[in-house]
Amino acid sequence: MKYTMAYPYFPKEDIPQILQEVRDILEGNNPLSMGPKVAEFEKAFAAYCGVRFAVATNSCSAALEIxxxxxxxxxxxEVIVPIETFFSTGASVLREGGKISFAGIDPQTFCLSLNEIKKVFTxxxxxxxxxxxxxxxxxxxEDIADFCRQKGIALIEDAAHxxxxxxxxxxxxxxxNMACFSFYPTKIMTTGEGGMIVTNDEGLYQQANSYRHRGRDMAAPEECYRYLGTNNRMTEIQAILGLVQLKNLENFITTRNKIAQIYNQVFQKSGVSHFIPVLPDSRCFHAYWRxxxxxxxxxxxKKLRELVLQKGIALDWAYDPPLHRQPFFKNLSSDVKERLASSEKIMKNFICLPIHSCMKEEEAHFVVYELIESSKSLL
Structure with missing residues (x-):
């Protein structure tokens, strides 16, 4: 397929550096796991986010659980979770012994809104x-963060996208209070597998760092375990990839925004009413994972997807079915279906167009024009 949803990208000029640093590890000059590159990646990522601490993990799922x-x-x-999210967001709550409060989404952002939060807060x-x-x-x-402070509850950002x-x-x-990022191959930056926790709270950082190390007390002079944790560590090779990806992240996002602007302009000029892009508020800078x-x-x-697929164009929608309708969660959500009906309707009526860091402008024009043309037979 030519026009894909994701394309993991490492600039050619960075590959010799990556190979040399991996060679240094394979030749025994640096450790394979939890060495200087992981520490460097954590420090650089925390600085990029504008926070004090970061804890590298082997996945975003692990980051959420930790x-x-x-x-x-x-x-x-109880933990409030939107129904428009990946399985791991909800599963992490149950793995840690909590209960999920399924919440609807805002039709303008596809994110949680304060109004939806208030409906399920207890x-x-x-x-x-x-x-x-x-x-x-x-x-x-910021309103949601203020609400959390007023109520004395924690806010976790699932920033995987x-x-x-x-x-x-x-x-x-x-x-x-904490945020979790994903470096899976379909995400904006990738380390193959991998995740990151960031926080400004030193106590939470110490806890997360310990749990990532099976519960080890990282400040103790000897190998001492104070908590029940798991092995969720990132490898040095993943950190090498992460540092290169982080260096290029701004360029990746700039390219994605250029592609988004082409889509916006073509939709606007076309005058079609059956496609309405979800545009960011002027105060928001969009990273455009999708x-x-x-x-x-x-x-x-589904028929539209079949039509554009004939032109080599991928089309998808995340996430289907909604979280509360996943088979694993069905027995936990029997009393919420009526309340979430409007959000379910929103989730049934959207699509995601191809967008990634290697996409060319002429490819974006082709995709959006073919989408509009293919849709005419379905009206």
Whole structure:
């Protein structure tokens, strides 16, 4: 397929450096795991996000679980989670012994809104996981953070889609008590597998660092274990990739924004009413992990996908089914279907167009024109 949704990219000029640093490890000059490159990557990523601390992990799923554990989640504590998110966001709550409070999404951002949060907040609520859907930090992020402070609950940013995104110039990862990033190959920057926790709280950092090391007391002079943790460490090779990706992250996001602007301009000039791009608030800088378009309910998106696939164009929608309708969660969400009906409708009527760091402008023009042309037969 020529026009794909994701394309893991390492600039050619960086590959010799990567190979040399990997060679140094293979020749025994540097450790394979938890060595200087991991520490360097953590320091650089924390600085990029504008926070004090970072803990590298082997996945964003592990980062979410460690964050909840570090915050002291207990049995029957409730965590508010949007239904427009990946399975791991909800699964992390259950793995750490909590209960999920499924919340709807805002139709303009596809993120949690303060109004939806208030609908499900109770005295048992311990935390909110705010997903920066598709690379967008909701313009309500500061209001949500204020709400959490007023209620004495924690805010975890699920920033898997959003490294480099910002609101009012403040980077994703710097609004909550903790934030979690993903470096999976489909994400904006990648280390193959991998994740990162960031925080400004030194106590939470110490806890997360310990849990990432099986519960080891990292300040103790000897090998001493004080908590029940797991092995969720990042390797040196992943950190080598991460440092190179981080160096290029701004360029990656600039390219994605250029592609998004082409899509915006073509949709606007076309005058079509059955495609409505989800545009960011002027205070938001979008990282564009995905380019989201709302579509008319009269268009069958599966048929549309089949049509554009004939032109070599990928089309998808994240996430289907919604979190609360995943088979594993069905028994936990029997009483929320009516309340979430409007959000489910939103999630049934959108698509994501190809966008990645290697996409060319002429490819973007081809994709959006072919999409518009193919849709005419479905109206």
């Amino acid at each position: 964050s909840l554990r570090s915050l002291g989640l207990k049995q029957d504590d 005295t048992k609520t311990k935390a909110i996981i705010l997903v920066h859907m598709a690379g967008l930090v909701t313009p309500e992020v 959003a490294p480099g995104a910002s609101f009012n110039g403040k980077k994703s990862g710097s609004f909550g 380019y989201v378009v709302k579509i008319s309910e009269h268009i069958d998106r």
